[in-house]
Amino acid sequence: MIAEVIVDIAHSEVDRVFDYNFKNSEVRLGDRVEVPFGKMKTEGFVIRVKSESSLSPEKIKGIIRVLDEFPVLSEETLSIARYIKDEYHVPFAATLRLFIPAELRGGRVKDKVVSYAVLKDGISPFEMVASLRKGSTAQANLIGFLKDEKKVLTSVIGEKFGYQTLKKLEERGFIEVIREKAGRVPYREMLSFSKTVSLSDEQISAIKGIENTDKTVSLLFGVTGSGKTEVYLRIINDVLKKGKTAIMLVPEIALTPQMLKQLRARFGDSVSILHSGLSVGEKYDEWIRLKTGEAKIAIGARSAIFAPLSDLGLIIIDEEHDGSYDAESSPRYKTIDIAKKRAELSKCKIILGSATPSIDTFDRALSGEYYLAEMKNRINGKHLPEFDIVDMRKEIKRGNNGIFSADLRENIAEVLKNGNQAIIFFNRRGYSRQVICRECGYVAKCENCDISLNYHKDGNVLKCHYCGATYKMIKACPECGSVNLSYDGAGTQKIVDE
Template identity: 35%
Template sequence: MKYADIIIDISHEKLDKTFQYRISPELEAQVTVGTQVWIPFGNGNRKIRGYVVELSDHPKVDAAKIKEIAGLPKDSVTIETQLIALAAWMKRNYGSTMNQALKTVIPIKRREAAKEKKTLRLRLSEEEARRELTELLARKRHSAAKERLLRELMEKKAIPWDMVTGKLGISSSVIRDMEKSGILAIDFSREYRNPIRGLSVGREHLTLTDEQQAAVDAFCESYDQGKRETFLLAGVTGSGKTAVYMEMIDHVLAAGRQVIVLIPEIALTYQTVMRFYRRFGEQVSILNSRMSPGERFDQYERAKNGDIRIIVGPRSALFSPFPDLGLIVIDEEHEAAYKSETVPKYHARETAIARAKMCQAAVVLGSATPSVESYSRARSGVYHLLTLTRRVASQPLPECEIVDLREELRRGNRSMLSGRLQEEIALRLERGEQTMLFLNRRGMMGFLSCRACGHVIKCPHCDVSLSLHRNGRLRCHYCGYETQSPKVCPSCGSGYIGSFRAGTQKIEEIVKKRYPEARVLRMDTDTTKGKDGHQKILAAFANREADILVGTQMIVKGHDFPDVTLVGILAADLSLNAGDYRSAERTFQLLTQAAGRAGRGEKPGRVLIQTYQPDHYSIVAASHQNYME
């Protein structure tokens, strides 16, 4: 008799343990580690789902007291053994229940109905087919449809059902009649939904710089020696980190293994996957929440079966069920998006390193602005540090200029566009070049600041900005300190004190009014709600269908638009006041990434950073675009 240790589908700490159930002889062949099952639970034998995490030949208690598995859900998805081990690691490290961890490592929640493909195949030899056609034509009242289909099959050997019934206009009754006569056979096969089918394929000709080649060589040497290290690829914006990733991936694929590429935002998927698809073709697919359940399930199956070898996606793609994972690449590794805000509150970087150790895989972390902890680990030898200090093709970094918004107010300009920025936008429109306007609203929680002097109301105990609530009171979300919001600035006495209210829609209106001849696109959560929302906007901007792109942080991460020569950062200090102890670090990272979008083509770029705190060390450092300072 076989027994299964099962985690029940209830997330409660008192039930966070395995329960043993008996496997009936009828189900023995179907129940394996990772199988989802129906089980009777509790005194009332309520039927609930459970996950098999271990099999045994011996009961842990009196066998007579052990209940039997009731059956298997029809829509269940099997969890890979390595992902069960990863879930156990996440439970220990992030304080979740095992059930919560197991649900996290399943990228898709239920089995979807398969799409079936039907193909008509000629069963006759060439000689038999000619004889059949001769006999058919000899009949006085022969079927023209049969003749047409037979001629097509003689020429092509196999034809899709949809083409026969559609383009050729042949009825299913004629097809069935020819099948009964033994002329043709109908083959059935699983048709996987491919979310990126139809992209152009053609290997990019890449000539690596000396720095890029050195990074690739260091990785390949380590990999070939059987080492499975974690690498930190620290390279300035535009230094060609993606090209380095692709060479590393090529090396791992040549060893017969699979690769996961993590990106922080779904918005990055389109441009990233275009580059990978051009290089690796049908070996590449994507996995993200914008896909339909059927598409996600099919990519899960294709990964398990080895039909695809590279998965690109946000942090949930880390749990792709590759049987022989050899490399995990985490692009823009510093991004906060890699930290889950729901239980288990895992960090994709740490979890990727844990999975890599279980699979004997390498990890490559890439960023122009690595997180403080990653850079510290690289400096201390925990990670292997690789550096790219120059842009490809010797492109210069864009010139950065800090614009003091306090001075703009003194001059009577209350617009979100400074005089300098208005001049630079007009110049780009005149030259036929493109502009990106970035509104840094990430993490903004309604803080109070003075537009006259830049002073921000902070907690006297924690030195983080106080959050403005609807009752007009300011509160610290760290220690709970509260105070009434002032009517005038406590630093300079100005009445220009308040919370920041402008959004991307307002900026878009201002730009359209100021430059009526300009074609303007806006990219934020409102304009990208649809399945292909990000892709359509980015493709339109890449195809020069717009002159100006206005957006939030999703427009400044990893995108490569060669005609963008101006980036305007409208309120650089907003994220400095997010009430977060990492706010200065994250502001530096975000501004440096935004600045890196300018001047990536043949023409030089310029960046204007508008701020009420022009002397803040984070903003000054970002304007220098030098992480090592």
């Protein structure tokens, strides 16, 4: 038999299929395998199994071994990977990596193993204690403890009775130590259940409309505080009842615990979290829980769209207008495009939620391409806060070239005068967005990402907000030598200075 393999090297020179032979039925579609490649060994992914090759037998090398107990890729994920490869013109290996935790590749993570102690069968606890020497109080107490508790972590026994006591009883054949794999569940403290709440008329209408529409994509357009999250939870619950699974996306990692708390309160341990802030072991275990079907709901930022869920019934993209859903580093992709491809293959629905939908999404909803569900009122009749929009062009005509409008300055001063506090939200770190040469137009860019560097006054450095690279602040333009440099755009540090 022949396996078509994509080697795990994301380079255009090797971006093609390589044939490898195998003699038994161990190799399956989607398997991660170790193969000889030139003078080295490398990992690869089986994307097709066939009976023969167009190459002569002596030119075909054999697969060394299969690396996992089960295929890490499914037919669906392979189809999506091909779509990303063709749509965004990136190597096949780079797209396949999106679906597999980096910790799995290269064997960088191991199963967590915990040890338990139990009393052995064949002799009663009374007989065990009777056979002990006089003065063996700790051993007798441990036997009594295990008689009541049945199965106890060895770490707990070590703290209460001492590891030497455990070892002596194990040597005498009274105790058996069992080692088992244990899952690393992040945010375990959030595993508490909550009661469902009553729905508003708008929420009921939104749920019915989204579930009954024949359109794949629905826009849930609801003002802040209108109860969009409860709509998500109810529809997820209906999807789970049908034996399906769901993906819930939030724009930032910082928002994940907040949404996770609500999901876990409703659905318990069937919720799995995927994001880069987890430990190596946690990421691996959460991916395995989703892959094996132990968890039915995946929540996370952009990368959770690649969660290894089968029988997918729903994809939710909360705050769909947020720019972080577009991946700027290679392989670049738009999350909504991947969601639509998964929906096409799985025959599932997509919900885009926002109080301020993007122009493109809103236009598609108004044109009828997407189903539009609106919720114009806040829960319990609460009023939205008042706000003013200031035209900064008028401020410039008045001679105000600063970041703040005159009205904002006056309002902040009034708040502070009354002994209160004010919060200023600004969506860019650092001092300025970019450094530009006024003479030739040169813009300082990252050598890795080819995007403009942000100037950080604290440390007097230039930073890339995508890859994290740091550079010394330039004193003169490297292109023309001019020292006439300007700082374009504002960041939080500039806000503080002003």
